[in-house]
Amino acid sequence: MSKIRFEGVSKTFAARGTTVTALQEINLDVNEGEFLVIVGPSGCGKSTLLDLLGGLASISSGQILVDGKPVTGPGLDRGIVFQQYALLPWRTAQGNVEFGLEAKNVPRRERAAKAREYLDLVGLSGFHDRYPHELSGGMKQRVAIARSLAFDPDVLLMDEPFAALDAQTRDGLQDELLRIWEKTGKTIVFITHGIEEAVYLGQRVAVLTSRPGRIKQIVDIPIDARSATEDLRSDPQFAHYRHEIWTLLRDEVNKARSEELEVNRV
Amino acid sequence: MSSLTETPVAVRAAPVVAHPAAATAAPARRWPRQVLRLTGNVLTRIAAIGALALVWEIFPRLGLVDAVFLPPLSEVLVAWKDLLVSGELWSHTEASLARSAAGFGLAILVAVPLGLLIGWYTPVANLLNPLLEVFRNTAALAILPVFVLILGLGETSKVAIIFYGCTWPILLNTVSGVRTVDPLLIKSARSLGLGPVRLFQKVVLPAAVPTIFTGIRLAGAASILILIAAEMVGAKAGLGYLINYAQFNFAVPDMYAGIITISAIGLLVNQLLVVTERRFSTWRTHS
Numbered sequence: 001m002s003k004i005r006f007e008g009v010s011k012t013f014a015a016r017g018t019t020v021t022a023l024q025e026i027n028l029d030v031n032e033g034e035f036l037v038i039v040g041p042s043g044c045g046k047s048t049l050l051d052l053l054g055g056l057a058s059i060s061s062g063q064i065l066v067d068g069k070p071v072t073g074p075g076l077d078r079g080i081v082f083q084q085y086a087l088l089p090w091r092t093a094q095g096n097v098e099f100g101l102e103a104k105n106v107p108r109r110e111r112a113a114k115a116r117e118y119l120d121l122v123g124l125s126g127f128h129d130r131y132p133h134e135l136s137g138g139m140k141q142r143v144a145i146a147r148s149l150a151f152d153p154d155v156l157l158m159d160e161p162f163a164a165l166d167a168q169t170r171d172g173l174q175d176e177l178l179r180i181w182e183k184t185g186k187t188i189v190f191i192t193h194g195i196e197e198a199v200y201l202g203q204r205v206a207v208l209t210s211r212p213g214r215i216k217q218i219v220d221i222p223i224d225a226r227s228a229t230e231d232l233r234s235d236p237q238f239a240h241y242r243h244e245i246w247t248l249l250r251d252e253v254n255k256a257r258s259e260e261l262e263v264n265r266v
Numbered sequence: 267m268s269s270l271t272e273t274p275v276a277v278r279a280a281p282v283v284a285h286p287a288a289a290t291a292a293p294a295r296r297w298p299r300q301v302l303r304l305t306g307n308v309l310t311r312i313a314a315i316g317a318l319a320l321v322w323e324i325f326p327r328l329g330l331v332d333a334v335f336l337p338p339l340s341e342v343l344v345a346w347k348d349l350l351v352s353g354e355l356w357s358h359t360e361a362s363l364a365r366s367a368a369g370f371g372l373a374i375l376v377a378v379p380l381g382l383l384i385g386w387y388t389p390v391a392n393l394l395n396p397l398l399e400v401f402r403n404t405a406a407l408a409i410l411p412v413f414v415l416i417l418g419l420g421e422t423s424k425v426a427i428i429f430y431g432c433t434w435p436i437l438l439n440t441v442s443g444v445r446t447v448d449p450l451l452i453k454s455a456r457s458l459g460l461g462p463v464r465l466f467q468k469v470v471l472p473a474a475v476p477t478i479f480t481g482i483r484l485a486g487a488a489s490i491l492i493l494i495a496a497e498m499v500g501a502k503a504g505l506g507y508l509i510n511y512a513q514f515n516f517a518v519p520d521m522y523a524g525i526i527t528i529s530a531i532g533l534l535v536n537q538l539l540v541v542t543e544r545r546f547s548t549w550r551t552h553s
Contacts, residue, residue, distance in 0.1 A: 054457050074459045086454035089549045090472050102468070103458035131549055151458070 001068060003187045004030040004053065004155065008062035011048055021212040022048045026062070028206060028215060035181055035188045037198040039245065040208030041256040046191045049213065050159050053189065054080050066155065076104050079148030083160045085140040087132040093119060093143045094128035100151040118146040121180065138169035145177070149184065158190045162197065174200055195249060199241045200232060207248045210256035217248055337519050345519030346526060354508075355527065361503035362493055363531075365421065369428025370489040377433045377485075378478060381440025385474070386466060391441065402438060406431035406488075407495050419500035424493075431492040432485035439481025443474030476547030483539040490532045505531075 006028040022045040051057040055074040064071045097115035122142040162170040326333035349355035417423035497506025512521035
């Protein structure tokens, strides 16, 4: 049985008197412990897909199963990492990690120890008493990842988590995330619009079409032991998959762009 | 700035030279300049007050203004000292502060919970907003006669008018504080499965605290401003009464002594509230 299963999931919005279809007939299986990346042009409904999986928005038709049970709302079996970190600015790094544990009703004494453990895991030992405004973007995202890992969800949902970071920080955090994934064995659903990021991280990459979002193709990226490879990005295999996904996406990006122009012209 | 000093030729050649002094300054002379600027800043701050004091002292003495209506500052200070020594000043200040504190405190107790309620429950906000708009745009002093009419000339009407004046800034800031919480924080908390009560307690309330404190600071300033006007109507003690009474009896130095006292109290209260506000919102000022 797959860990996560999308069965004919559609999502429509009512906007300005008309209904907009954001997602149409999504069928997708994610295996236990898999790192799945969803990539698509901007505005294709990637984030909506994650909101549905996170239980933060309601499904228009179809259903999403996690461990065979349909998603009806948010739950601590799924942890979400947002692009804009979503840290509580009045809490320290430690306090932010403990926030998730409070939601899970972990006893106070355990919370502190757990929070330290996970801050160590994301490489933030010694930064536990810093406030978000004292941390760089990359460090904030590490705190957010630690927060989502600390309450021990089975599934980690990541919504373009590195999009707001500079290239160098992003590369570093990608390696870090792979290391954490291998260490914790979580199932990760990762959303991005970056092709290289998708190939670098994903065991499988699902390419979405432009609006309405459908699964165009799912590409297997059978590169083993990613974190052990010295310079994966210059590997010919990497270039091959990059090109494959680029080709799949190019048409969608063009379509999305011309549609946008059309709308603006009207 | 550094690019300016690196290319002095270009700067000189340019038609507009914004800071000619900065452009010609050698880096070695920067440090003494900073010290100079700092002392300059301090001097500037003192200078304006000093100049006012000086003008106040000299103009009446030179006969440029009528010394009967504006006695020299030194005479006012002597009058102030006399009032202080006789204990009169303190008793008036005490009466004033008691009224201010009562109205201000009551406003905090009522307006903060009410504001949280209005901010959190949209139907309540929709219901009450038009009413709030009407009242916030009605000057508190315009309603003072109503308060006197209904509550009489005693303490109740004075405390009530201060309470009324303090309520609006606190209420409106609390409502906006609750309503402008970063939606992403709420989304993130919801994704953790937090129920409405804990969401409010752990996210909305702490996020709103700085905005609420801004309202409390504004209300603190308002409490002193309204106090004086309220005390000018049928009071038997208080700084507003002192000022009014001194004017009626032509004890002009006493009147100015009262004015100086109230302005000092106003400054002090505001400073105190600014410091408190800063303590509660350190995380906001940096982000």
